Amino acid sequence: MNILVTGGSGYIGSHTCISLLEAGHSVIVADNLSNSKIGVLDEVRNITNKEVVFYKIDVTNAEALDTLFSKHDIDGVIHFAGFKAVGESVSAPSKYYFNNIVSTLVLAEACQKYGVRKFVFSSSATVYGDNAVPFVETMNLLPTTNPYGETKAMSERILTDIAKANPGFSVALLRYFNPVGAHESGMIGEAPNGLPNNLMPYVTQVAKGKLNKLRVFGNDYPTVDGTGVRDYIHVVDLAEGHVAALDNLHEGTHVFNLGTGRGTSVLELVRAFEKANNIEIPYEVVDRRLGDIASFYADASKAERELAWKAKKDLVSMCRDAWRFEKHH
Numbered sequence: 001m002n003i004l005v006t007g008g009s010g011y012i013g014s015h016t017c018i019s020l021l022e023a024g025h026s027v028i029v030a031d032n033l034s035n036s037k038i039g040v041l042d043e044v045r046n047i048t049n050k051e052v053v054f055y056k057i058d059v060t061n062a063e064a065l066d067t068l069f070s071k072h073d074i075d076g077v078i079h080f081a082g083f084k085a086v087g088e089s090v091s092a093p094s095k096y097y098f099n100n101i102v103s104t105l106v107l108a109e110a111c112q113k114y115g116v117r118k119f120v121f122s123s124s125a126t127v128y129g130d131n132a133v134p135f136v137e138t139m140n141l142l143p144t145t146n147p148y149g150e151t152k153a154m155s156e157r158i159l160t161d162i163a164k165a166n167p168g169f170s171v172a173l174l175r176y177f178n179p180v181g182a183h184e185s186g187m188i189g190e191a192p193n194g195l196p197n198n199l200m201p202y203v204t205q206v207a208k209g210k211l212n213k214l215r216v217f218g219n220d221y222p223t224v225d226g227t228g229v230r231d232y233i234h235v236v237d238l239a240e241g242h243v244a245a246l247d248n249l250h251e252g253t254h255v256f257n258l259g260t261g262r263g264t265s266v267l268e269l270v271r272a273f274e275k276a277n278n279i280e281i282p283y284e285v286v287d288r289r290l291g292d293i294a295s296f297y298a299d300a301s302k303a304e305r306e307l308a309w310k311a312k313k314d315l316v317s318m319c320r321d322a323w324r325f326e327k328h329h
């Protein structure tokens with residue numbers, strides 16, 4: 001199939017391009033490079049030895065999408081493009097609502113216009129809010145604590161309504177848990193601008209000596225050792241989940257958790273990193289981070305049942321691959 005990947009030069013998008021190419025699909029990337037570099041796609045070409053067509057366009061721009069869709073016979077779209085920094089979404093909400101909602105609307109419109117029937121959307125476990133764990137797809141969504149999360153919940157509703165009104169249009173809403181790690185070549189990975197917000201990139205930067213020590217946000221949660229528990233998933237497993245979703249997509253809207261189903265605490269992750277890479281990670285415990293919840297992980301059984309997809313890589317691979325990328329980056 002010819003697959004349009006918006007945000008395809010970003011962290012998850014670039015790994016998904018590799019999985020798509022390896023599965024025999026043709027890939028067209030649309031990215032405005034607001035949070036990625038064009039060189040990433042050269043690495044994708046080097047790793048796969050296959051071509052990727054690239055358009056530097058903003059997917060909120062309907063005319064630019066018209067040009068793209070009229071040049072290529074697109075069979076399916078995977079929509080990664082969006083802003084994702086939770087803290088920034090609180091201080092600049094309109095920037096987030098505009099980019100994340102308008103891109104979804106404009107892209108879905110273009111799909112209607114050009115007869116594209118398959119749409120895969122990057123949602124997030126954040127839409128579950130403070131539900132009880134494990135998070136299951138059938139749960140009612142609770143309000144999220146920030147505009148970023150709201151843009152994901154709203155995009156899910158928009159796409160669900162569009163699919164209802166357009167029989168034949170199929171939508172997969174993929175709720176990611178915590179993507180970490182990098183391609184095992186070490187050539188592509190997660191390279192956040194400035195100080196990392198998320199745990200794994202912070203740990204790898206401490207390992208490299210760019211940062212002095214990790215600050216562990218709270219050790220008084222009701223968890224195994226008091227630190228926050230999350231469901232970390234290797235980005236390559238996550239990428240393969242997209243190919244499975246695309247291949248199995250049928251009429252209507254289908255929601256899938258993409259996680260491992262296992263919770264890992266901050267200190268468990270630190271210890272796994274130290275063991276996998278033989279590097280000590282100095283840390284200190286500080287206050288809880290505002291807006292954090294104690295624990296969340298997926299019920300990952302629906303994707304296994306319906307997509308025949310299951311995360312395969314363990315915490316050691318996640319830590320080893322994340323470090324290999326950081327070391328060479």
Ligand code: NAD
Pocket residue numbers: 006007008009010011012013030031032033034035036057058059060079080081082083084099103122123124125176177178179
């Ligand atoms: P990323 O920032 O690395 O990739 C997003 C890409 O989209 C970037 O290359 C950026 O340049 C591009 N982009 C942004 N707005 C655009 C626009 N209007 N037009 C064209 N390109 C645009 O982020 P990522 O981690 O790869 O995340 C991909 C998607 O998955 C996002 O929608 C994000 O919200 C979602 N998600 C990410 C995580 C995570 O922890 N990384 C978790 C859950 C959901």
Ligand code: UD1
Pocket residue numbers: 085086087124125126176177178179197198199200202214215216217218227228229230266289292
């Ligand atoms: C982040 C996002 C969330 C998104 C999720 C999945 C934020 C505020 N939230 O949350 O919207 O859905 O990723 O990608 O960015 N931690 C530390 N020290 C650090 C960094 C993190 O102790 O320097 C702890 C956190 O308190 C948490 C765990 O590590 O318990 C994971 O944090 P993080 O990687 O930021 O992910 P989420 O909190 O799940």
